[in-house]
Amino acid sequence: MTACQPAGFEATWDVASAIPGWLTEDQARLLFDTAQELPERPLIVEIGSHQGKSTVVLATAARALQGRVVAVDPFVEGRLFGGVTTRTKFERNVAETGLADTVELVADYSTRARPGWTRGIDYLYIDGKHDYWTLTDDLKWAAHLPVGAPILVHDCYSSIGVTLGVLAHVLPSRRLRYERRAGSMALFRVGAPSVADRWRILQEVPWWLRNVAVKVLLRLRLRPLARRLFGHESPYDPY
Known part of the structure; x- marks a missing residue:
């Protein structure tokens, strides 16, 4: 894939799937297809980029529309995140896919970047720190999105x-x-919800509780029990 060649999802996934990260093919397709529905010259904000797996998917779709992706990630140190080493891999992966001119890196916490943000956004992807307080703050980026925009x-x-x-x-x-x-990747849109929209969220709660139970069993090193009770074959958390 070069910077001047538009790519479909299959070609995009061939490249992105080689980058380490917690993104399945179905989730990548949802990211890509939703981005393709955007107007010309969209601005996509991605919170949490890691080594660039989802960034490459989003940026490929954005480039075809002459748009840009703003990747927000502080690249904190730690076993899962890797700090400076992960940032180096992110920048290398973006450059090697010819997308450097489409991706703008904001190497900061999303909660720090948001208060001073003034640009309009067409698409928001949240995959940052997975705690209640950070997610609550990350949802506030939606104030910059128009009606109908995807989150x-x-x-x-x-x-x-x-x-x-x-x-x-x-x-x-x-x-x-x-x-x-x-x-586990959910698509929301800016717009007044119906009762049915709210009910669909509640209908996901049993599946969420199942995933929490699987995580607990994996932490207790009871993978066979997770397989037997919930059909979870992977050694990794459900995502």
């Missing part, structure tokens, strides 16, 4: 903090409505 939240129905944030702030919201999910 995608990763680990929406597998992380305790994220799900509690959605139940507390999206379920009663008058401005956000739930559309559908791919695995």
